[in-house]
Amino acid sequence: MAESIPSVFEISKILGRLKQFFIQIGELSFFARRFFKELFSVPFEFKELLRQCYQMGNRSLMLVGMTGFIIGLVLTLQSRPTMIQFGAVSMMPNMVGISIVREIGPVITALICAGRIASGIGAELGSMRVTEQIDAMEVSGTNPFKYLVVTRILATTLMIPILIVFGDLIALLGSALVENLKGQVSFQLYFNTVFDALSFGDLIPATIKSFFFGFVIGLVGCFKGYYCKKGTVGVGISANTAVVMASLLLFIVDFIAVFVSDIFYEL
Amino acid sequence: MNYDMNKDTPKIKTNEHQKSKDNFEQKAVIRLNNVTKSFGENHVLNGFNLVLYEGENLVVMGKSGSGKSVMIKCLVGLMAPDSGYIEVMGKEISTLDRQTLDELRSDIGFLFQGSALYDSMTVRENLEFPMRRHRDKLGIVKDTTPLVLEALENVGLAHTMNLMPDELSGGMKRRVALARTLILKPKIILYDEPTSGLDPITAKEIIELMRSIQKKYGTSSLIITHDVDCARVISERMVLLVDGINYAEGTYSELSASTDPKVEAFFKK
Ligand SMILES: Nc1ncnc2c1ncn2[C@@H]1O[C@H](COP(=O)(O)OP(=O)(O)OP(=O)(O)O)[C@@H](O)[C@H]1O
């Protein structure tokens, strides 16, 4: 009996973790504040921004496409029997379309990008910190925060929404394929139904949300990398914790976004 | 190990050193007064003093972990000291805004301990990087190739221009880093362990390079090292960093003749 009650020691350990988490969030918001401050100061590193956008988009396109396709496929296959049971199989495109565009597409794509991009940024900036490349930039007159951090956060904020739209479309394609093969629904009919079903109330919150997702991914990746602890172990930790923290924050942002858009719906 | 291959290596004697020091007396380019820096309980610098005179080669020696890198990072504003006064070319570092600091930094070359080449850029881009913000200083219109070539030729690596840093050996990286340091024609060069981790022959090459650069451009150099041979060849004056203070100062011959146990420890083979 007594063993099932957590000891004071365990509670204090959990509290310590929690405290650590909130400290991190605090530091992260300072980092974000610095980002906004340096975002609007000259000079703009436009070339580097374009390079980052290109690389991020290019490197994640395949992965996002693949996952999107499979998600669309699986979602449709799995829910088909139930929909048939309810006699609502003709509502299939509506159901899949709305759930992918509003929730599944953005979250899955953002999670994939957290794994791919946030960890990449964390490792890259981390190793630059450890090998003193960031210091070298600083002494050669280039503000490394502007050159490395601002460009990367901007790039994710711009590119993740694009990747999300791309992922959504491929997922719908996957779903349409299943409908086409199993339910003899033509692609044209499928997509017409989907776009009829989608309203601005579905698209706008999802779009706004995806910009925030992009921002969070870039912010966390840069934060973890920029303040990487010394040593090659530090680089690994940076990359790893970037993914964990980014994923966690993505869900929190998602929760807030759903909550807020729900309020607007009520009106 | 013997590095003196040039006949003109000055065999510095005490009085000679005194004379040369008098010549430099008029202008100090770097001045550190009572600098302290701690990381938590780890008190790294405890009131460190140092003066670098114009045109001189000053060697700072100290054990690994004694705070040499911390000291020169404070010097260029990469770290802020806890207390103390740091002046570079007549300007107090802690009072400068970003722009003035950047301008000042373009006159200071910094050779990092681990070379710190940008590994996502080619050698050429590495060398062009410091020029991004200091175009007006060099008066370049468009083409940076001649400057890059000149800097690379100085270190004998003109053929590596389009290679990536990971295609170079450790010694080549150090030389490219040196070329990158030189590209803005700095008045002061800070070398953080220019020969560490290199084999004796490559180390000798780097030292020769440093000397030829010194002669060619007349820079003032602050050289951090724990390589006694390097110190002997290149130093006009030496400062020993022990327990976070400037424990001893003098020429190589003065210090190597010292009987203080802490000083002796550096020169024992
Ligand atoms: N960013 C930092 N955070 C915490 N401690 C640090 C930091 N940088 C240096 N130190 C500590 O300061 C001390 C001096 O470090 P420093 O790098 O200056 O040594 P060093 O004299 O350059 O040694 P080496 O010859 O090995 O390069 C070390 O004990 C190190 O642990």
Ligand SMILES: [Mg+2]
């Ligand atoms: Mg060092």
